[in-house]
Amino acid sequence: MASVALSEAEKVYIVHGVQEDLRVDGRGCEDYRCVEVETDVVSNTSGSARVKLGHTDILVGVKAEMGTPKLEKPNEGYLEFFVDCSANATPEFEGRGGDDLGTEIANTLYRIFNNKSSVDLKTLCISPREHCWVLYVDVLLLECGGNLFDAISIAVKAALFNTSIPRVRVLEDEEGSKDIELSDDPYDCIRLSVENVPCIVTLCKIGYRHVVDATLQEEACSLASLLVSVTSKGVVTCMRKVGKGSLDPESIFEMMEWQQDCEA
């Protein structure tokens, strides 16, 4: 992750503050920063969203294109994720530097959406085994201010909510050749239901307590964090430990209960 140079004294200050439920910017351990979500920011896409969480700035664009369904799932469309860590976010991401982080985030997104309930993929099917909609979700990291996973998951959810896929009809000729016809009305489109799209909650372990929505400085003081993706109904779709340190089993259970309350 992007890192920031912290002196020992600053670290001690942050850690001791967290033990007392007081963070550097005055929040409690369980408070999020102010989130700004804006949709429909990019006109060329089928759906887009921009999320600002403190200093973290994420831009997501969704483009719907037609493709062939995967062999194992002929009746469903699918999603493809791509995460680009732009060099504007931190100098470390210049050139190929941001690729590792980008693939890590993309893999986590694939994992979260890798189940039947998050997005109804059957609505993306046009004709089984031949045509389906493929949603290319492209995430752009404009500024990195800590807590990337949470912000990205909110942005992806908002962008999917904003996505409108044009309605197509498949016409069959007498010879059997198929023709795809786009409807004339530009507002005739399919909208996705994002009720069950999960959001990620990351809890960073600092000292003996855990904090939610950590800034870059707080992430530097934490050795391990637990990342859980939960839907609003409380269904967990992914769980992962991130970081170089280890976690005590008791603290994991505590953090998990905490994350469920957080999502609700």
Next chain:
Amino acid sequence: MPGDHRRIRGPEESQPPQLYAAEEEEEAPTARDPTRLRPVYARAGLLSQAKGSAYLEAGGTKVLCAVSGPRQAEGGERGGGPAGSGSEAPAALRGRLLCDFRRAPFAGRRRRAPPGGGEERELALALQEALEPAVRLGRYPRAQLEVSALLLEDGGSALAAALTAAALALADAGVEMYDLVVGCGLSLAPEPASTWLLDPTRLEEEHAAAGLTVALMPVLNQVAGLLGSGEGGLIESWAEAVRLGLEGCQRLYPVLQQSLVRAARRRGAAAQP
């Protein structure tokens, strides 16, 4: 073929015949005790060219892991990550652990061409995140340790087996560690049973609604790694799964201890004459 020294690739679009096979009765996994662990065969110190190596077999899953190093770290000083707690060597001097996870093309039911793409990178990252808490990287300044895991056959809980084999290989290489890392896989049987099964077979994993891999350092009782996904239901169900996994890891520990002792004895006997 004269001049073609690269691997001969098949036609661009090739699919296995199973896709076109008639719909036969799908074998459903048989009911079993959810807390049973498959018998494990572990052997350390089998590759002569690697500093440390281990082979682990659990049911149908076969993993081979090799460790090489410590070697001088490449890439120079990269801005340094966040420094540790202060008592260890500062970040720029800490050693690095590079993990590589590979699947043999014949490991699964379908042939997967060697650059496996995203999945292998993800599992390699998971390996690294789970092994780092256990290895005393501060004792290897400016050096890197390379761990490469090769999955020969996927019979269920492949990542867990790779984690365990990697930890054994590191211990066999004489790398300073705080504790061994033991991995355990779990999967959630689909409706209506909805129980978490410990150490699933490949069939159970395919039919599962969710899967989880837990890595534990048994003596220190610290969770080194956790990776899970799927429709697992509510968080209490995942908490129960983690507990079950931790228990499974504890039960596996004595087998690994014995295999390390045997490897040390073998090495001692070979060194004598």
